[in-house]
Amino acid sequence: MSDTNKKLGLAMVGLGKYSTGQLIPAIIQSESFSLKGIVTGSEDKAQEYSTKYDIPEKNIYNYENFDLIKDNPDIDIVYIALPNSMHEEYVIRAALAGKHVITEKPMATSVKQCERMINACKNANVELFVGYRLHFEPHHLEAMKLGQTKAKGKLKKIIGSFGFKIEDNGQWRLKKDLAGGGSLVDVGIYVIQAARYVVGQNPIAVKNVKIENKIFDRPSEVDGDVTWEMEFPDGVIAFCSSSYTKESDKLFIEAEKGWIEISPAYYYYGLKGATEQGTLKMKRINQQKAQMEGIADTIINGIHNRASGIDGLIDIQIIEAIYKSAKTGERVTLEKRQENIHA
Numbered sequence: 001m002s003d004t005n006k007k008l009g010l011a012m013v014g015l016g017k018y019s020t021g022q023l024i025p026a027i028i029q030s031e032s033f034s035l036k037g038i039v040t041g042s043e044d045k046a047q048e049y050s051t052k053y054d055i056p057e058k059n060i061y062n063y064e065n066f067d068l069i070k071d072n073p074d075i076d077i078v079y080i081a082l083p084n085s086m087h088e089e090y091v092i093r094a095a096l097a098g099k100h101v102i103t104e105k106p107m108a109t110s111v112k113q114c115e116r117m118i119n120a121c122k123n124a125n126v127e128l129f130v131g132y133r134l135h136f137e138p139h140h141l142e143a144m145k146l147g148q149t150k151a152k153g154k155l156k157k158i159i160g161s162f163g164f165k166i167e168d169n170g171q172w173r174l175k176k177d178l179a180g181g182g183s184l185v186d187v188g189i190y191v192i193q194a195a196r197y198v199v200g201q202n203p204i205a206v207k208n209v210k211i212e213n214k215i216f217d218r219p220s221e222v223d224g225d226v227t228w229e230m231e232f233p234d235g236v237i238a239f240c241s242s243s244y245t246k247e248s249d250k251l252f253i254e255a256e257k258g259w260i261e262i263s264p265a266y267y268y269y270g271l272k273g274a275t276e277q278g279t280l281k282m283k284r285i286n287q288q289k290a291q292m293e294g295i296a297d298t299i300i301n302g303i304h305n306r307a308s309g310i311d312g313l314i315d316i317q318i319i320e321a322i323y324k325s326a327k328t329g330e331r332v333t334l335e336k337r338q339e340n341i342h343a
Contacts, residue, residue, distance in 0.1 A: 007030075009033075009034055010036065011069060012214050018081055022137070024053070033292055033296060038077075070310055076099065078094045078156055087107060087108050088109075088113040091120065095123070100128075106185045107312030108180075108312075111317050127305060132291070137287050138283055140197070142273065147253060154256045157239065159250065162187040162249055162267070164246075174215070174221060175325060182220065182223035187242050193251050205231040210226070249265050294306060294307075
């Protein structure tokens with residue numbers, strides 16, 4: 001562990017909008033992490049952010065010399081914030097360098113990639129995390145508690161939607177080879193996650209899938225609008241949707257004795273919740289900072305990893321089943337895994 005106030009030294013891999021606008025500010029505010037390194041293919045960004053955050057030249061890497069990070073004791077963990085198709089390569093390279101690793105969601109673009117990433121980290125005896133910030137957000141923690149404890153009786157149904165109007169600017173999210181999919185893998189994954197952790201179990205099947213591969217009123221490489229249903233044990237159904245063409249941001253949970261709704265539900269800030277009893281009064285937090293403190297708790301104190309590689313793999317398994325169901329028009333059952341999601 002790096003010795004700056006006993007904080008974990010972190011290197012940020014990729015300096016895109018999310019890294020620089022959300023993650024790095026959260027790391028700077030963190031009680032448990034210190035930004036000690038950056039990895040970028042841009043010399044201009046390397047100069048800008050090394051100056052801004054006082055990062056020494058020896059802790060600045062590019063994508064070619066990234067593996068040299070293994071010899072740097074300042075770095076304990078790396079955060080991969082690159083296009084989805086690149087997650088596998090850099091998670092494995094980080095593991096081989098002996099560093100703990102966080103990868104942004106989705107974990108990868110296939111179950112097989114996820115399996116290789118998990119095995120690499122296991123063999124290297126390092127922790128693997130997926131950037132699921134909402135596992136640490138108060139409204140979602142309350143939804144998990146109410147759902148998993150059946151505080152309002154048996155769950156009846158879940159409705160989740162997340163969408164936005166994506167910009168027509170040639171970004172990597174619109175390119176199949178870089179993103180692996182469209183709105184489903186980008187924002188639909190939040191809806192999948194929420195349904196899983198509200199129920200506290202994994203779905204047994206997906207069905208009634210509809211996909212529209214059209215964005216900006218023209219055919220697109222990736223899915224624009226997706227609707228699907230997930231069947232859970234005990235008969236709970238989650239009705240889900242994601243979109244790159246319209247705004248939506250809602251989680252609604254109906255139980256025998258009441259309900260809970262979060263809307264907005266998935267964005268970085270401004271979340272609001274209510275139940276049949278009135279408004280949920282929850283503390284406003286920096287979601288990314290809370291995520292980082294939770295990750296540190298696992299590394300430093302051995303607390304259960306609430307956003308593990310297995311968790312990320314299960315989401316990709318569900319996504320693959322959704323795409324398969326869309327092609328076949330049939331209900332697709334999911335392989336049962338022992339790992340259930342925890343609050």
